[in-house]
Amino acid sequence: MHPAGLSLLWEDGHPPDSLRTRFGFTDLDDVAAWLSDVLRRHWGITVARCERVVISAHNAIAWLDTSAGPLVVKIGAHAPAFERLAAIADVLAGLEAAGVPVAAPLPSRGGERRIVAHADRPLSVVVQPLVDGELLDPTDVTAVRAAGAELARLHLAASALPAGAIAADPCLPEPDPRRRLANGPSAAGRAPRASARLADLLEGLPDLDSAPQLIHSDYRSTNILMAGPRVAVILDFDEMMVDHRVYDVARAVVNLATRFRTWRPTTPATRESFLAGYRTIAPFTEREEGWLEAFTLWFGLGSVPAGDDPDGWAAAVEHGL
Structure with missing residues (x-):
């Protein structure tokens, strides 16, 4: 590796x-x-x-x-x-x-x-x-589904654990999701439909009905080792924080295919497989589903580069990643 x-x-x-x-x-x-x-x-x-x-x-x-x-x-x-x-x-x-x-x-x-x-x-x-395994292949929909299910199990287990000094981190993001997303990156000129959809969601979404909890915050292919069809180990919890689980899931589906020196968008098939795996273990509430879409758009828009876009982030965000 x-x-x-x-x-x-x-x-x-x-x-x-x-x-x-x-x-x-x-x-x-x-x-x-x-x-x-x-x-x-x-x-x-x-x-x-x-x-x-x-x-x-x-x-x-x-x-x-x-x-x-x-x-x-x-x-x-x-x-x-x-x-x-x-x-x-x-x-x-x-x-x-x-x-x-x-x-x-x-x-x-x-x-x-x-x-x-x-x-x-x-x-x-x-x-x-040391745990042996292979980096998650984001094109393997079966492995991706297993990775989604494992993140759900992680969230369920982490919700019962004390946060301690992690909750006191001065670098935690803005706690109000609506203000956080409204003040974040827009990339409006590069992905206008996605930007407009995010604005509409922020205008109409009711407040989240779930509590913040411990989340991984960097769940992507380079931090997931597979042993065949199962997750062998989840790595790198240094970015762990207290936030809503939909924030973690949205960040994962946007960044799942990114690697150390490459930064490519997640395909729709990969995203749907990941979310299907997650929902089999820990379904979202109706409000969480709406905020999941909003966070996914927000993370996607934030990944659109200001200059050249060789990996096609703007197009991916405009077409739902």
């Missing part, structure tokens, strides 16, 4: 420079030695080999062969997010206990599922088991 050695996930640039400026390590051997010490002291795990490290913004993800089997370790360098990330680690444990396919972080010797260790700066460390 990712090359051996050191690489950038979605950015262009020089990986060693990014490793040094963001995390304080000189090269792959340096970060591997530091991780070996951290895992030995805090988890009692011996590292045999660091196969690869992939950098994504303020995170570095390392694949390790260890005495506890193959592991994935995520290192975070954005200190203001540490408390929130620790809360997310605890939520993952709750989701795993509820039967949701997640890679729950391994507890350290002290019982914490995420610890802060120091290199030349404080870094957040979480250790997770």
Whole structure:
């Protein structure tokens, strides 16, 4: 899935420079030695080999062969997010206990599922088991339907879990959906019918009749690994937040086909399969159905580029994605 050695996930640039400026390590051997010490002291795990490290913004993800089997370790360098990330680690444990396919972080010797260790700066460390699987193929309607059903199960399980520090995130979006969508991107000149439809919906939709809850917030093909027809594991909960579930579903159907370095719209067949799978587990209320359409239009309009549109986002939004 990712090359051996050191690489950038979605950015262009020089990986060693990014490793040094963001995390304080000189090269792959340096970060591997530091991780070996951290895992030995805090988890009692011996590292045999660091196969690869992939950098994504303020995170570095390392694949390790260890005495506890193959592991994935995520290192975070954005200190203001540490408390929130620790809360997310605890939520993952709750989701795993509820039967949701997640890679729950391994507890350290002290019982914490995420610890802060120091290199030349404080870094957040979480250790997770490696789960094998293939990235969701957004053209496989059977797999897409299974992914939709799994998001519904995730929402049902997450609705019973405490949000803790996640709910206190200062970067949470505008809580009133109507104001949020009215003030968001319009792309009116590129997709006029979709923009007009969104305006009509915001004028006539009654208020949502469901409560905000914990949601994934980045549910797309790169964060869903499949084992044949079933979801093997759901990855990357770092964007988890408290919001309405229709926000999460709409974002998923718009972004499901996007990848690390490509950003293509979801086809109508993929969207319908995903929603059919979701509705078999957790049907929407009539009001939620209306807001699902509004959020889907809003996310789609926000994906229309200002300049060239080689992937056809404007046309996709105009024709219902």
